[in-house]
Amino acid sequence: MLNHSQPIEALLKQWQQEKLLTPLDRHFALELTQIEARAGHFASPNPAENHQRQQLFLLICALLSQQLSNQHSCLVLDQIDLANPMAENVSTAPYSKLTQASCQIALDHQSLTKVLSEFNAIGQPGENTPIILDHNRLYLNKYYFFETQVAQKLTTLANTNIDIDSKDNVNAIKLPQYINALYPREINDPQFNWQKIATATALTKALAVITGGPGTGKTTTVTKLLLLLLTQKTLKIRLVAPTGKAAARLSESIKASKQRLLHSLTDTSMHNVSQEGTSLNSSDLQVLQDALHAIPEEASTLHRLLGVVPHSHQFRHNKDNPLRLDLLVIDEASMVDLPMMYKILSALPNNARLILLGDQDQLASVEAGAVLADICQGLKVATDSGWQMRYSAEQAATINRLTQDDVSEFIEPTNVQANHFGDSLCMLMHSHRFKGDAGIGQLAKAVNYSNIAKIRQVWRKDYQELHWFEHQISAQQDNLGKQALLTLSVAAYQPYLQMIQHNQQVFAQRQVNTAIYSAEQIIEQYNQYRMLCAMRASEYGVEGMNQAVTDSLRQAELIAPKQEFYLGRPIIIQSNDYNLGLFNGDIGLILQDSRNPRQLMAHFVQADGSLLKVLPARLPTHDTCFAMTVHKSQGSEFDQVSLVLPPKPSVSQWQLLTKELVYTAITRAKNHFYCLGSANVFEKAAKQVTQRSSGLAQRLWE
C-alpha cells in the first residue's frame, strides 16, 4: 500500500519542520489514528497488512487536515500525487525540489478510494463518522455538513420564484416602465445593459448573486433593485458586510447611489422616458421617490446581525430563532467562508430573499471555502471575457418581458442545467471606476487573467498611476527599492501626522479660537494611503515593514514613539471584544482626547459613522497599522496603495503569493498603485491561481 523511507510518524514530524504541515495537522492525524487503533480497527490477522493500513490512515488524515489548514473544504483523492503525496499542495510553486518523494502510495486512485472506504472512521454521506467519503472527496464530517447544507439552501432559494404579478405587489404592472426609466437607453449603449438585466434577473428570484470587479456598478444596481422592490410593497431590508470597514463602505456607497438616483429622478429628462414611449406621470415619480427614501442606508456587520454570543461560536439568530427581515443584502460576499455562510442561511427566515454582492476574483475567505467563487463557477467559459450567463428559457422570457432585452442567446439547453442555478446570477464586467485605458484597471485585468505578456506591457507603458520599486540590494546590504518606498510612505503619511501636530500645538498653547482637526478628519486623511504586505512575519511582511515605516517616520520627526501608545500610532485590532464593540480588523488612531487633551485615546470610526474612543490600556490584542496584510485590506479602498512582495519568498511565503492576492491589492487603490518587488516574483504570483478544493460548485451546478 505504501512505500516509505521512514515511518509516517517521522515523516509527519519532518513535514511539520518544513512547515508543510501545522502542528495541529500532525496531532489531529496521530490522535485519530490512535483512537482507531484503540477501537481495534487495525486488528486484522495479518500484522504487516495492519501496519500498512494504519500508516496509510495516518498519512491520509494528515493530508486531510493539511487541506483544511489551507482553507480547502475537503481532500480530493484523485488529486493526490501518489508518487509524492505531500507534493500536491506545493506543486505549482517553484520549489517542488524541496519536497523529495519520501513516501509513495502504491495504489491507483480507484483502489485508494476503495481501501479508504473500508476504514471504520470513514463513512458514507449520512453516517456519523468523523470522516466522510463522498465519491472521490474526503471531508471532516462537520465540513461535509456545512457544504451540503449550504448547497441545499442556496439551491432552494435559487429555485424559489417570486411572483411579481401577485396581488401583494401594488405596482407590478408598472415594473417594466420603471425599469426602463431607471435604465434609459442611450445612443452609445452596448447591446446589453447588464446592470439592467441583473436588476430584472433579481426581481423574480429569492436568491440573486450580483458579482463583478471594482466599480462595475454592483451597489448602483442593487440600489435600483431595492427601489423597484419597494415600489411593490414594504419590506424589512437589512444591509450587511463581513467587516466593520466593509459595512461602512457599503453604507456610504448606498447613500451616494441613492443621491445619484434622487438627482436623476428629479431630472426632467427622465420624465419622458419609459417603456413604450409613455411618460412617467407625477404619481409614478412620487412612487419611485418614496421607494427610494425607504431604502435603508445603515449597514452592519454579519456578526452584529446574527447576534454574537460571547465566548461561543454560536449566534443568537439561528434556525430556531430566525432573523426578522424580508430581504438580506450581503456585500463583499467573497469574504464569507463556508461555516459562516451556513450560519447565515440557517438564520434566514422562510420566504426571505437573499442578495449576494461581491467580486468573485478577489482573495477567497480567510477560513475554509470559496463560496462566492463556487457559486460563480458554472458561468466560467474559455472566452476572452471568461464568463457567460446561463439562463433558463423561462428566465430569459421574464428578462425580456421586464427589459425588452433579448437574452435568448444565453439560454442553457435544459438537459445541461437541470436546476437553473444560473437564473439567479448576474455578472457585471464593465468597470465605471477605471477607465478602459487607465493603468490600475489594465494591470488588475492582466493579473486577473494571469496574462504575463499583458502585465509586462502595462508596466512598460509608464502609466502615471503605476509605480514600480525594484528590490535592489546594494553592497552595504541596503535595499534601495525599499528605501525609495519608505520615502514615499513617509510623504504619504505625513499629512495626517501634521494634522495631529497642529492639534497638539493648539492644545498646548490653549488657543481656544484656533480650529482643530476632528478625529474623523484625521482618520480620513490617514486612510488615503496604506502599505499592504503578503504576509505578517519577516522583514518584508507586516511586522518588518511596520518597523521600517515607524523608524522612517521617527527620523522625519513625524512621530515620537517613546512609549507603546504614542500620538498618531495607527492600531489594527486582532481579536473581537464584544463589550467594547471592537472587532478583528477594526482600525483606529491614537489621538489626544479633544475634551481632555492630556489623555491619549484610541479613536475608531464605526460602521455607522460614529466615533468610538477607547482607553489604550483597554484595547484587545492589536498591532501597529502603517502596513497591513492584503487579506485584512479586503473591503477597504485607499487613494494610494503600495504592495510589498518579498525578494526571495520562502516555501510558506510562496503559498500566499497568488494572483488573487495581487489582484486584491491592486484593486484597493483608487488613484495610485506602487509595488516593491522583483518582476519574476510578481509574475509567478500572478500565475499562481488559488484552487480551493470543494464540492460546492458541483452540488450547485450539476
Ligand SMILES: Nc1ncnc2c1ncn2[C@@H]1O[C@H](COP(=O)(O)OP(=O)(O)OP(=O)(O)O)[C@@H](O)[C@H]1O
Ligand atoms: N451605468 C453606469 N454608468 C456610469 N457610471 C456608473 C454606472 N454604474 C455605476 N457607475 C459609477 O461607477 C462608480 C462605482 O459604482 P458602484 O459603487 O455601484 O460600483 P461597485 O461595483 O459597487 O463598486 P465597489 O466594487 O467599489 O463596491 C460610481 O461612481 C457610479 O456612479
